[in-house]
Amino acid sequence: MTATTRLCEIIAQGGKVSTDFGDDDGFAVLVRHGYLSEAGVLTSVVCDECDAPHSAPVVYEADMYGYYCPDLGFLPLVAARLAVFSPDIPKLIDRLAEALGCRQRKSSSIFGETWRIGAAQTDAATVMLYFHPTLETEDDARVLQDALGREARSEWRLVVTAQGALPMAGLATVRFDDLTEIDITTGALSVIADPGVLAGSPRKNPGGRPSAHGDLLKPLIVGRISDGTAVEGVNAEAGEVRTAFKAKYPNRSIPSGSAIKRYIREARGGS
Ligand SMILES: [Zn+2]
Numbered sequence: 001m002t003a004t005t006r007l008c009e010i011i012a013q014g015g016k017v018s019t020d021f022g023d024d025d026g027f028a029v030l031v032r033h034g035y036l037s038e039a040g041v042l043t044s045v046v047c048d049e050c051d052a053p054h055s056a057p058v059v060y061e062a063d064m065y066g067y068y069c070p071d072l073g074f075l076p077l078v079a080a081r082l083a084v085f086s087p088d089i090p091k092l093i094d095r096l097a098e099a100l101g102c103r104q105r106k107s108s109s110i111f112g113e114t115w116r117i118g119a120a121q122t123d124a125a126t127v128m129l130y131f132h133p134t135l136e137t138e139d140d141a142r143v144l145q146d147a148l149g150r151e152a153r154s155e156w157r158l159v160v161t162a163q164g165a166l167p168m169a170g171l172a173t174v175r176f177d178d179l180t181e182i183d184i185t186t187g188a189l190s191v192i193a194d195p196g197v198l199a200g201s202p203r204k205n206p207g208g209r210p211s212a213h214g215d216l217l218k219p220l221i222v223g224r225i226s227d228g229t230a231v232e233g234v235n236a237e238a239g240e241v242r243t244a245f246k247a248k249y250p251n252r253s254i255p256s257g258s259a260i261k262r263y264i265r266e267a268r269g270g271s
Pocket of ligand 1: 051
């Protein structure tokens with residue numbers, strides 16, 4: 001299991017976890033890089049040393065942790081195994097906002113367990129990202145909607161969650177580990193999916209990046225087709241367009257050959 005998925009599990013589980021919950025590399029990565037922070041020690045343990053398994057309160061005696069078993073007496077416990085950790089949500093929100101290059105972050109929760117990560121600029125749209133731990137029950141949905149009711153309405157919204165994908169009108173959701181990945185060496189969070197696509201915003205330029213010259217190039221190319229000056233081959237026409245562009249807009253930078261050709265193909269009904 002990846003560290004990212006492990007973190008999802010821990011957040012979804014909702015509370016504090018001891019090292020016993022995840023005694024593996026993923027857990028260690030999360031602790032090492034601050035995704036989990038220490039939150040005290042276990043208050044009770046289950047005794048599996050005697051014949052009748054029972055729980056017992058953890059006590060601190062003679063400089064060591066342990067518990068009392070009715071049959072065996074005082075049994076010491078290794079302190080390191082008693083540590084309890086909880087997800088550091090503020091830190092996680094901050095790292096998500098950083099990785100997504102968000103503006104309009106909010107450093108405290110909007111309400112309850114709902115956070116605004118911030119607005120991410122994608123190719124097609126600005127997406128407002130939120131975080132809510134789990135989206136599994138009607139109750140989760142209601143609590144989330146309540147919190148979002150306090151926010152200005154954004155056209156494109158995406159809710160990041162650790163578990164569940166309850167469908168909600170006008171609200172796209174994504175699991176934390178489907179959107180990001182934690183590097184196990186550096187602890188850095190990176191984005192592995194496009195929030196714009198996940199939020200369902202239409203892609204404006206499926207053929208490639210928009211050219212800064214589009215507004216000038218398009219009418220020029222279309223004009224040459226309609227008045228019959230366009231030549232047949234795309235490459236040849238691109239050369240002609242380039243010359244015409246230079247003559248008509250002497251003060252503008254010259255568009256790239258690939259941009260010109262793309263607009264010619266577009267004007268000719270290709271893609
Ligand atoms: Zn016992």
